[in-house]
Amino acid sequence: MAASIPAPLRNLLFVLNPVSGDISKVELESSITAYCTERGRKARFYHTTGQNDLKNLRHHLQQHAYDAVFAAGGDGTVSLVAEALLNGLVPLGILPLGSGNGLSKDLGIPQDPREALKLTWQHQIHAIDTLQINGRFAAHLADLGFNALIVERFDQGDTRGPGAYVRIATQEYLSYAPATYQVETEHEQWEGPAFMLTIANARTFGSNVIINPDSHLDDGEFEVCLIEPFPGTAAPGILYNLYTAGFDASEYTRRLRGRQVRIRVPGATQVLCQIDGEPCQLTTPIEVKIRPRSLRVLVPESAVL
Numbered sequence: 001m002a003a004s005i006p007a008p009l010r011n012l013l014f015v016l017n018p019v020s021g022d023i024s025k026v027e028l029e030s031s032i033t034a035y036c037t038e039r040g041r042k043a044r045f046y047h048t049t050g051q052n053d054l055k056n057l058r059h060h061l062q063q064h065a066y067d068a069v070f071a072a073g074g075d076g077t078v079s080l081v082a083e084a085l086l087n088g089l090v091p092l093g094i095l096p097l098g099s100g101n102g103l104s105k106d107l108g109i110p111q112d113p114r115e116a117l118k119l120t121w122q123h124q125i126h127a128i129d130t131l132q133i134n135g136r137f138a139a140h141l142a143d144l145g146f147n148a149l150i151v152e153r154f155d156q157g158d159t160r161g162p163g164a165y166v167r168i169a170t171q172e173y174l175s176y177a178p179a180t181y182q183v184e185t186e187h188e189q190w191e192g193p194a195f196m197l198t199i200a201n202a203r204t205f206g207s208n209v210i211i212n213p214d215s216h217l218d219d220g221e222f223e224v225c226l227i228e229p230f231p232g233t234a235a236p237g238i239l240y241n242l243y244t245a246g247f248d249a250s251e252y253t254r255r256l257r258g259r260q261v262r263i264r265v266p267g268a269t270q271v272l273c274q275i276d277g278e279p280c281q282l283t284t285p286i287e288v289k290i291r292p293r294s295l296r297v298l299v300p301e302s303a304v305l
């Protein structure tokens with residue numbers, strides 16, 4: 001992946017989600033300010049509210065000039081800031097504060113937010129692909145099927161963290177009824193029932209599940225990763241594969257690749273989806289398109305994407 005040698009980023013905006021992570025945002029703001037001031041950078045802060053954040057952030061970015069905008073929050077905040085910066089020259093930085101932090105992991109960004117602050121003065125800038133899913137923005141991973149259901153239940157629940165996610169997944173697994181999908185790329189077609197179907201721009205979920213090994217964020221294509229219904233006896237092997245970059249090793253998994261994909265769900269006009277960790281309903285057929293190299297991102301100097 002080609003990287004450009006960046007000019008120093010002096011004027012920085014930090015978009016903070018006050019409710020993500022269990023770190024004090026007051027302390028975080030003062031440590032960011034101190035860190036930036038020591039290095040001749042100017043830090044400003046923008047707080048999300050959970051209401052009209054995209055529209056309001058876009059308006060703010062039209063009124064002010066920044067050299068980089070950092071998302072300080074979980075996957076939802078990262079996706080929000082990424083969408084606001086889409087197709088522009090200003091790069092996205094990430095201070096991971098959520099429970100998953102998927103895109104930051106795929107970009108090789110340190111998971112300690114104070115370590116990630118180094119990106120303000122030591123970084124490479126890369127341009128990565130993003131996706132358009134029924135007109136909605138996606139930077140990382142989206143799902144139909146089982147994982148979308150778990151993300152929705154998790155979102156509705158009071159408890160956070162990996163433990164809550166595993167508990168919900170275990171409860172839902174026993175009664176889950178897979179839907180049938182028809183997937184059509186510009187190269188091939190596939191039809192059948194699927195336990196889950198991941199629309200993958202990236203490689204790894206925040207849970208460290210590697211759903212799309214050997215993929216690249218700037219290759220101008222994305223993958224549809226399918227896990228077909230499997231007997232309980234196959235579950236440990238599939239799980240092992242998912243944590244060891246062996247997605248393709250199972251007879252119950254397959255991947256399709258393309259720049260444009262249409263997904264039909266016979267009998268359903270609306271389906272539950274999760275996009276970058278946020279649940280939503282999508283009208284069928286679902287149309288997915290790649291936006292090649294449409295987002296500039298800050299990554300550590302040592303990162304290999």
Ligand SMILES: Nc1ncnc2c1ncn2[C@@H]1O[C@H](COP(=O)(O)OP(=O)(O)OP(=O)(O)O)[C@@H](O)[C@H]1O
Nearest residue numbers: 020021048049050073074075076077098099100101
């Ligand atoms: N001030 C706020 N009050 C309530 N909700 C907010 C506020 N700001 C943002 N949100 C909501 O927070 C969600 C995004 O959260 P985010 O993903 O950043 O953190 P998280 O859920 O803790 O992390 P993760 O997605 O990694 O689990 C969005 O649904 C957004 O609408």
